[in-house]
Amino acid sequence: MTDHSGIPTEILLKLYVIISKIRRVELRIESLYHEDEMKTPVHLCLGQEAISAGVCATLQTDDYVFSNHRSHGHYIAKGGDLPAMIAELYCKETGCSRGRGGSMHLVDTSVGLLGSSSIVGGGIPLAVGAALASVLRGDGRVTVVFFGDGASEEGVLYESMNFAALKKLPVVFVCENNFYSVCSHQTARQANNDISMRPRAFEMPSSRVDGVDVIDVFRKTMDAVNRTRSGKGPSFLECRAYRWRGHAGAGDNLKSQYRKLDEWDQWMTRDPLQEYEKALVAGNILTEKKKKQITETIDKEIDEAFSFAQASPLPNEKEVTKYLYS
Amino acid sequence: MPWTKILIEQQEPGFDEHAGQDVRKLTFPQALREAMDQALDRDERVFVMGQGVDDPMGMFGTTLDLHKKYGGQRVFDTPLSENGLTGVAVGAAIAGARPVYVHNRPDFLLLAMDQIVNHASKWSFMFGGHVNCPLVIRAVIGRGWGSAAQHSQSLHGLFMHIPGLKLVMPSTAYDAKGLLITSIADDNPVIFIEHRWLYKHESHVPEELYSIPFGKGIVRRQGKDATVVGISYMVIEALRAAEKLAEDGYEIEVIDLRTLKPLDEEIVLQSVEKTGRLVIADTDWVTGGAGAEIAAMVAQKGFNHIKAPIKRVGWPDVPIPASYVLENAFYPGAEDIINAVRRIAK
Ligand SMILES: Cc1ncc(C[n+]2csc(CCOP(=O)(O)OP(=O)(O)O)c2C)c(N)n1
Ligand SMILES: [Mg+2]
Numbered sequence: 001m002t003d004h005s006g007i008p009t010e011i012l013l014k015l016y017v018i019i020s021k022i023r024r025v026e027l028r029i030e031s032l033y034h035e036d037e038m039k040t041p042v043h044l045c046l047g048q049e050a051i052s053a054g055v056c057a058t059l060q061t062d063d064y065v066f067s068n069h070r071s072h073g074h075y076i077a078k079g080g081d082l083p084a085m086i087a088e089l090y091c092k093e094t095g096c097s098r099g100r101g102g103s104m105h106l107v108d109t110s111v112g113l114l115g116s117s118s119i120v121g122g123g124i125p126l127a128v129g130a131a132l133a134s135v136l137r138g139d140g141r142v143t144v145v146f147f148g149d150g151a152s153e154e155g156v157l158y159e160s161m162n163f164a165a166l167k168k169l170p171v172v173f174v175c176e177n178n179f180y181s182v183c184s185h186q187t188a189r190q191a192n193n194d195i196s197m198r199p200r201a202f203e204m205p206s207s208r209v210d211g212v213d214v215i216d217v218f219r220k221t222m223d224a225v226n227r228t229r230s231g232k233g234p235s236f237l238e239c240r241a242y243r244w245r246g247h248a249g250a251g252d253n254l255k256s257q258y259r260k261l262d263e264w265d266q267w268m269t270r271d272p273l274q275e276y277e278k279a280l281v282a283g284n285i286l287t288e289k290k291k292k293q294i295t296e297t298i299d300k301e302i303d304e305a306f307s308f309a310q311a312s313p314l315p316n317e318k319e320v321t322k323y324l325y326s
Numbered sequence: 327m328p329w330t331k332i333l334i335e336q337q338e339p340g341f342d343e344h345a346g347q348d349v350r351k352l353t354f355p356q357a358l359r360e361a362m363d364q365a366l367d368r369d370e371r372v373f374v375m376g377q378g379v380d381d382p383m384g385m386f387g388t389t390l391d392l393h394k395k396y397g398g399q400r401v402f403d404t405p406l407s408e409n410g411l412t413g414v415a416v417g418a419a420i421a422g423a424r425p426v427y428v429h430n431r432p433d434f435l436l437l438a439m440d441q442i443v444n445h446a447s448k449w450s451f452m453f454g455g456h457v458n459c460p461l462v463i464r465a466v467i468g469r470g471w472g473s474a475a476q477h478s479q480s481l482h483g484l485f486m487h488i489p490g491l492k493l494v495m496p497s498t499a500y501d502a503k504g505l506l507i508t509s510i511a512d513d514n515p516v517i518f519i520e521h522r523w524l525y526k527h528e529s530h531v532p533e534e535l536y537s538i539p540f541g542k543g544i545v546r547r548q549g550k551d552a553t554v555v556g557i558s559y560m561v562i563e564a565l566r567a568a569e570k571l572a573e574d575g576y577e578i579e580v581i582d583l584r585t586l587k588p589l590d591e592e593i594v595l596q597s598v599e600k601t602g603r604l605v606i607a608d609t610d611w612v613t614g615g616a617g618a619e620i621a622a623m624v625a626q627k628g629f630n631h632i633k634a635p636i637k638r639v640g641w642p643d644v645p646i647p648a649s650y651v652l653e654n655a656f657y658p659g660a661e662d663i664i665n666a667v668r669r670i671a672k
Contacts, residue, residue, distance in 0.1 A: 039649075041473070041477075095649075099648060100648055102473075102649070103472065104477075118477060119437070150406045153406040183381035183382060314649060315652050317652060320647060324644045
């Protein structure tokens with residue numbers, strides 16, 4: 001785990017809270033999914049929590065984020081309203097997208113999350129466009145876009161990177177490489193698995209990030225964000241972490257049929273939450289007492305979010321065409 | 327994927343053409359798989375590509391384990407590069423291969439529109455017939471479980487608009503096999519759109535290779551009081567509606583078009599000549615869709631037969647919502663067809 005010296009304790013603890021919160025929300029969703037009350041396909045980000053947490057901790061509230069189908073971590077880390085997220089999974093009118101979007105389409109404009117596209121790669125040019133708008137307005141915002149290793153196969157990524165680099169736009173491309181697209185391994189889809197090498201064709205700074213190590217994510221994103229905010233142009237981060245569950249839904253019932261088991265065993269020795277927790281305890285930043293307190297606060301928040309979601313009204317079926325136009 | 331399993335359980339199997347008869351039956355995906363298998367076996371030029379075609383789910387079972395039988399060169403996974411890979415398929419077709427490119431959802435074909443519309447559909451015409459493009463693109467319409475706006479579209483209305491494409495939408499397992507064989511054998515680009523809610527449907531599927539001609543619809547139920555033209559899954563809803571309406575003494579004729587391009591105009595006109603009343607039920611937006619084309623065709627060529635306004639049953643002008651209550655309100659079904667018939671039938 002990367003050394004965390006120099007990072008204020010307050011931020012270190014915030015990172016811990018966010019990783020824990022994403023972890024606990026995802027586990028709660030997973031444990032209740034079999035009830036069939038969340039009638040929406042969920043794409044859990046278990047194993048990848050440190051990426052959302054580390055990236056978003058470098059951003060200001062009004063900085064923009066675009067997300068994809070695996071959106072829960074991005075939403076939580078950017079500060080999205082938890083009850084509204086859970087209500088969206090329960091298809092309720094009080095959901096962040098008023099029950100129109102479901103799990104793949106989370107949004108919270110109050111914290112700069114401008115939407116999540118479930119078309120792979122779809123959000124990438126949108127982020128570049130938002131960065132362009134920021135430049136035109138001179139508002140000093142930075143835009144981050146999250147996408148997977150699969151999305152790095154879409155031509156639109158390269159078109160977007162070229163334009164962002166050409167115009168020196170304030171955007172950070174965050175590729176979460178979890179090595180899978182559904183059941184297909186990266187090696188079955190890509191000629192060269194070093195995604196971080198590709199942006200260099202556009203003379204865009206790019207780094208490989210240990211996506212299990214929240215401090216590595218935080219530091220490298222901070223560099224990229226500072227650089228781009230000062231007008232020096234876009235950056236790219238390839239954050240490697242492992243998808244612990246199946247592509248969608250709870251569990252991973254086909255695991256033995258598509259995973260490389262040595263790969264699985266290797267990654268299972270790495271847990272973003274536990275590694276960080278150990279480092280914080282060793283650094284006397286986290287005590288057992290503090291840990292318990294944080295966990296209890298998060299669980300209470302989660303309980304309340306689920307109660308809110310479950311008790312919330314469904315959309316009015318007469319309002320099917322509402323929100324088509326603004 | 328557990329949620330897909332739930333979704334499948336929610337699907338109704340629809341009607342059985344051979345109820346109680348001792349005939350070989352296959353489900354819709356089994357029939358498709360058999361067609362792919364036999365095409366690969368018979369014709370070396372055929373190959374199958376698509377995201378996850380060789381994975382343990384095998385594209386809802388329709389390509390399951392075909393790579394084991396024919397090898398990874400003829401049945402292979404693709405990168406997530408829909409436009410580029412469609413171009414690759416088009417190029418291979420132009421050069422004499424017969425690719426079948428399989429997609430999870432029609433929604434993803436939107437990324438490939440340039441290659442489909444600007445290239446595949448025009449290659450024969452643009453070069454005076456010197457080259458052709460024998461390509462099949464399959465995609466499966468999703469529905470329900472919050473699949474929502476970007477994972478539930480049909481989009482066949484868009485493809486119907488484009489000259490040079492053929493457009494196939496089977497609604498039974500029997501047709502799925504026969505029409506897929508015809509599609510692979512055809513020398514032109516064929517868009518083959520399935521519906522996930524038909525995947526539980528079982529019907530008699532002969533083991534031998536057979537093909538069903540394009541542009542030939544089929545009367546699924548005879549009647550004289552009104553014609554209901556169904557497209558894809560809506561054929562099932564139309565049959566359900568007809569059954570209900572029969573209780574009130576209405577005899578409804580249900581037509582399954584099977585292919586939208588070419589369109590079997592004759593079968594519709596002949597039916598309307600008999601019934602004088604027409605309802606078109608589609609799994610797509612009504613506005614500017616396949617139903618509009620069929621209605622216009624009847625207004626032009628069967629004006630004298632029509633005794634009441636033509637009705638269209640389809641989606642309202644709004645993207646597909648996620649919440650199940652809104653899904654229920656959004657998707658028309660047998661009830662809507664019944665209401666439409668009641669408004670125009672005697
Ligand atoms: C353009 C497009 N193609 C295919 C799909 C189907 N699909 C949805 S998510 C997904 C996997 C994407 O993999 P990756 O980008 O690595 O993200 P991950 O799921 O691993 O987070 C696929 C193939 C889609 N939604 N959009
Ligand atoms: Mg991935």
